[in-house]
Amino acid sequence: MPSPSESPAPTNSRKSVSLLVKLERWNRKLHFYSGLFLIFFLWLFAFTGLLLNHPTWAFHEHWQNRKETNYDRSITAPTSNVTDDLAQARDIMEQLKIEGDVLLTTTRTNPSQLVFQARRPGHFFFINADWAQGHATVRQADVNIWGIMKVLHAFTGNVPDDTRNHRDWTLTYVWAYAMDAVAAGLIFMVLSSIYMWLQFPEKRRFGAFVLALGCITCGLFCVGLRWMF
Secondary structure: OOOOOOOHHHHHHHHHHHHHHHHHHHHHHHHHHHHHHHHHHHHHHHHHHHHHHOOOOHHHOOOOOOEEEEEEEEOOOOOOOOOOHHHHHHHHHHHHOOOOEEEEOOOOOOOOEEEEEEEEOOEEEEEEEEOOOOEEEEEEEEOOHHHHHHHHHHOOOOOOOOOOOOOOOHHHHHHHHHHHHHHHHHHHHHHHHHHHHHOOHHHHHHHHHHHHHHHHHHHHHHHHHHHHO
């Protein structure tokens, strides 16, 4: 008959095995469902990456085939408590029934005039507002589905090194957070793939070779080119 000090060992061993089995089961489930959630995002970025990498492919020329519309609209001056450029641009866009991210492009020389752009995937608005004259001139450019897909590839709403321009449209925040979720999902899928690979000893050698090849290739572009050229 085993002594009391020996009896907990099998119990602890069974608990460890049970936890490991549960971990493997949940890892597979999360890997499976994460892949289903990310599949169309990955296709979008893969396909648009090809389009951006091959600008000479004529079928996706969107800017050359854009449709432009020019029109004037009556506007009123923003309220007196609206003083900064972004708030005034938002006020003008609300009057013009235009939605999108604001891009401030010029330095103002006249306090009653504001020249700026508004952007959302597939639509670009070039707005020249003059509330002293009571009107705004708008040039609207609309692109096709290829243009929308390519814009989404790099659409963040932020302009590097420009403190005046940042995300200011709700859907831009939604898209940015969705991209954060995609990035986090890809990190998880890579880690869960490594975990599943380690569960098969017979595949570790070839898996290690493929992993090393990928690391070397990526390192060549990220670090190696700095020293080679």
